[in-house]
Amino acid sequence: MRFLLLFSRQGKLRLQKWFTALSDRDKKKIIRDVMQMVLVRPPKSCNFLQWRDLKIVYRRYASLYFCCGLEQGDNELITLELLHRYVELLDQYFGNVCELDIIFNFEKAYFILDEFIIGGEVQETSKASVAKSMEEADSLQETMEEYLNKPTY
């Protein structure tokens, strides 16, 4: 996978994860182009597109588009499952996730993604494991007291 994007129907970016090194300008261009292509698709279309040398896989969940750029060797159908798994993880974490959750807690969306995917590849195929890791990591976040008591750097 080269990148993963989440954006709203109005074209507002909610999450961007890049798995290759690109300049800011390139990233912005890709976002613009891909958004343009995906947002015009009619509702019951095929979820796969060919764009430049990449396969674009996207799916709409409520008001958010989840969109990936894949290399030629990647399996599009399993990527649909991957996107679905990510949505399930978000749903489990936030409880009935909606776009606002992702807007106001974007850093958590990233943390969850980082527990599920590394370097463009799935790292954990068990939903339960990912959920558990998030829980434990969150518990490490210090309380105010602990925070102030920890030695500063």
Next chain:
Amino acid sequence: MTDFLNIALLFIQYTVMTPSVRLQEMIRVIRSARTQGEERGIIQRECADIRSQFRQGDNGERSHSLAKLLYVHMLGYPAHFGQMECVRLIASPRYSEKRIGYLGAMMLLDEKQDASLLITNSIKNDLSHSSQYVQSLALCTLACMGSAEMCRDLAPEIERLLRASHSYIKKKATLCAVHIIRKVPELAELFTPSARTLLSEKNHGVLHGAVVLITELCERNPDTLVQFRKAVPELVQIMKGLVTSSYSPEHNVAGISDPFLQVRILRLLRILGHNNDTASDAMNDLLAQVATNTDSSKTAGSAVLYETVLTIMDINSESGLRVLAVNILGRFLLNNDRNIRYISMTSLQKIVQTDHNAVQRHRGTIVDCLKDQDTSVKRRALELSLALVSAVNIRSMMKELLIFLSVCPPELRSQTASGIFNAAERYSPSKRWHIDTILHVLTTAGGDVRDETVPNLIQLITTASELHCYTVHKLYRALIKDIAQQSLVQVACWCIGEYGDLLLKGECEEIEPVQVTEDDILDALETVLQSHMSSPATRGFALTATMKLSTRITDNVDRIRSIVSIYGSCIDLELQQRAVEYNALFKKYDHMRAAVLERMPVMDKNSPGHTNGDTSGEIKEPDTSKPKPVEAGLLSEPASQVCDLLDLLGGTDTPLQPSPAPTSTPTTTSSADLLDLLGGLEIKPVPTVSVYEKNGLSLKIQCDKQTETEVTVTLIASNSTQNDITNFTLQAAVPKSVQLQMKAPSGNVIPAHGLGQVTQTVLLNNPNKVSLKMRIRVAYSNQGAMHQDTVQIDSFPSAACQPSFSPL
């Protein structure tokens, strides 16, 4: 939510140091902005606030501030001043700060920033941290944005983690290793030993990572691939376990046990089995099992089946297995889910060359997919349909493709049109069918065809000489119906110009006869000329066609003359030039008009004239190259006199008489242009050289080199006396090895006072490349007296064909 709960939640949030609250307040404020300008103002204020927070150093607020900055960054605003803050936060002992710091590093720092190197040390320390979650942060960040340098530095650490740690870290370290290898391929050797042992892990996450790592290693290094072929049995075992295992809730997706892992293993097996019989054999059974047992009612199952099919087709599988795979794809084609149909066609496209017959069986379904609503599916169906066209099914396929062309979305039209042309060219059952097909395409989608179509079609038409009548009738009818499609109109005009006489004849075997008069044709051409819809190139075609008709029709030549002269003052430069030249052809060069405008020879597809880059496609070859049916010239002399001539050519070197200096190019600009129009290729204005001048009769020659051995010589005679010269004849003799062919002269009366000329063309073929000489005898009557004279032309130098001569 009641107020109480609200407060309670806020309380909890405030006590735990998540960035959330402060961040959420800011987000709320930004979202409440009503205009872009307002938003910018808010952002500016917030950024100023963030900057001052950063400057203050450790105050418990740093992670909030960075989080806010990251949000601002996601909206598209510059955030580079946060880079150093990321570095500082990563180095903090507090997990919250580390967490947000690493996130910031992944979002703001990439290998192009210098600051990225500064975190290398922190990452190194954190890789050995006591808490696995801190280790995890470091691993994740390295795998996300690690530059080549960082990767080199930290590779040994990663390798250690691969071997020593427990599964949570192992799985992350494995994928981090994949990133390192992608960045620094030489480090692949470092990870190869550990990769092998990872396959014996039970944890699915680690196993998945291991398979990805091995795939990456094998793709990069063929030797490693050979090494890992030994792992095929192990991989087969793992797969078998997954496929046959009982329900395991942890990894189950829609009845499939860990489809992610299955797909990756299948992909690795594909690479290992490719071009290798042993490995392919070892996985045969497994693939058959997966192919038959996987439930494809949901996407997860279909994904596994898809990967299986790809693998079967890419390894040396037995034919039964291949058939199974193609059948699966065929089943996919009938699936209700559009995605599955799309996938199926993509896969079929890959194998259509190698397993053509198998794919042909599904042709019907594929052609049906042309009617699908979705553009992606249509596109795939089009490509596949074009690949499936063969000599056997060409007629039915073309019917479908032509229907598709008339309803397909605009972005696919030109691809369809060119696909149809290619298919027609390769498989057309008859020339007539071919022409019909091309005409159909031009009528439906003429605007979307490529420029070469017009000359290609013209070339095709010229070769189908038996169909000229049919073609010109069809095109004429298409033309009078509609003149909007430029390519069609251009071809139609060209044909009418060329074959207008056939059109007038009215009868044609293959098409219903319709009476067409000369006026009708000229009306049609004039409509094209005058219409706003016609492009300049099209009008050029129409004008030339009109001109050509002047030799093919009998009654309306005057009308043509007037059309042509009107356009002599046209604003369009190209049209004006043409009209002026054609006018000249009517006036000054009327004797040449027939020759110039006669039928075109059949064109070779790759002859130089064919690729005359001009989009108007105007291709004319010098008509003098076409052998006319020749009256044998006037060599009806008694043989003895001819022999005389030949004998006299025995190489006597009579000194040259001082001769009038060879007149250099007497051609006026208009006739030079005429020649340019005609030649289009390499014709330069041909010099006319005077070879004889006596008693008011002057003889000039022009010679033109056609090929290495052929020369065309044109003799021009003119008369400056007070009286007409009558009974004018020319005879010519050449050395023995040279072949001579004399064409009919334009006449045998030369008007007085230079008012007219007689021309005669002589074709010489000099296969032995001897030095060319020619002796010419002129005979004529003037004022009742007979005259005779001889001119010898001694040499025709090859390049400019300027002869030297000696009148005798």
